[in-house]
Amino acid sequence: DIQLTQSPSFLSASVGDRVTITCRASQGIGIYLAWYQQSPGKAPKLLIYTASTLQSGVPSRFSGSGSGTEFTLTISSLQPEDFATYYCQQLDSHPKTFGQGTKVEIK
Amino acid sequence: EVQLLESGGGLVQPGGSLRLSCVASGFTFSSYVMSWVRQAPGKGLEGVSAISSSGDHTYYSDSVKGRFTISRDNSRNTLYLQMNSLRGEDTAVYYCAQGVRFGELLVWGQGSLVTVSS
Numbered sequence: 371d372i373q374l375t376q377s378p379s380f381l382s383a384s385v386g387d388r389v390t391i392t393c394r395a396s397q398g399i400g401i402y403l404a405w406y407q408q409s410p411g412k413a414p415k416l417l418i419y420t421a422s423t424l425q426s427g428v429p430s431r432f433s434g435s436g437s438g439t440e441f442t443l444t445i446s447s448l449q450p451e452d453f454a455t456y457y458c459q460q461l462d463s464h465p466k467t468f469g470q471g472t473k474v475e476i477k
Numbered sequence: 478e479v480q481l482l483e484s485g486g487g488l489v490q491p492g493g494s495l496r497l498s499c500v501a502s503g504f505t506f507s508s509y510v511m512s513w514v515r516q517a518p519g520k521g522l523e524g525v526s527a528i529s530s531s532g533d534h535t536y537y538s539d540s541v542k543g544r545f546t547i548s549r550d551n552s553r554n555t556l557y558l559q560m561n562s563l564r565g566e567d568t569a570v571y572y573c574a575q576g577v578r579f580g581e582l583l584v585w586g587q588g589s590l591v592t593v594s595s
Contacts, residue, residue: 371539404581406522413572413585414514414522420579457522461580464527464536466512471521 372396372460376469382477389445391472393458398438402461405434405443409454418443479503479584481573486589493563497589499556499573507551510576513558515569526558563593
């Protein structure tokens with residue numbers, strides 16, 4: 371199975387900060403990676419697919435990049451509603467594994 | 478409105494069985510790959526199982542292979558997860574989700590809590 375490792379696991383930031391989360395795959399997956407946001411008690415929400423394509427309705431402050439084994443999710447200016455946990459998921463092969471998550475908390 | 482509604486969760490003893498259901502509405506259910514994803518208390522997301530649109534192909538994580546069975550009834554717009562030989566580590570909120578385009582999960586249910594305990 372393909373393993374995904376996110377870093378950092380925990381991030382403390384302020385409103386307005388630029389935030390970057392990294393996801394590394396144990397083998398090359400092309401651009402077949404998605405990012406999700408999960409707020410406490412809620413189901414995950416799709417943010418980005420194929421590494422850099424923004425899902426319709428997602429604010430443009432979210433962006434994704436990368437290919438192969440290294441990917442990043444960037445939030446250009448953190449807003450109060452962005453404090454949540456973020457997960458990457460590889461779409462290359464079954465089982466479509468997730469990273470362990472990155473919790474973004476208010477500093 | 479596109480919606481997924483899970484049911485069937487609850488408390489079950491170790492070694493017991495449970496069947497989860499997920500009823501879809503607002504989209505053509507038979508056209509989409511469907512998945513089950515679980516989240517243990519305070520933990521991350523784990524992909525459990527997936528099934529092709531026709532039901533011909535199924536996929537399982539190693540942690541549930543041989544114990545869980547995914548199925549679907551396209552005439553009833555319903556996805557199922559039959560869980561047998563349940564263990565404490567299967568305790569989690571189970572989400573059903575719609576796979577789109579490259580397999581990313583666009584629509585999610587509200588989740589169904591399964592607790593395995595004596």
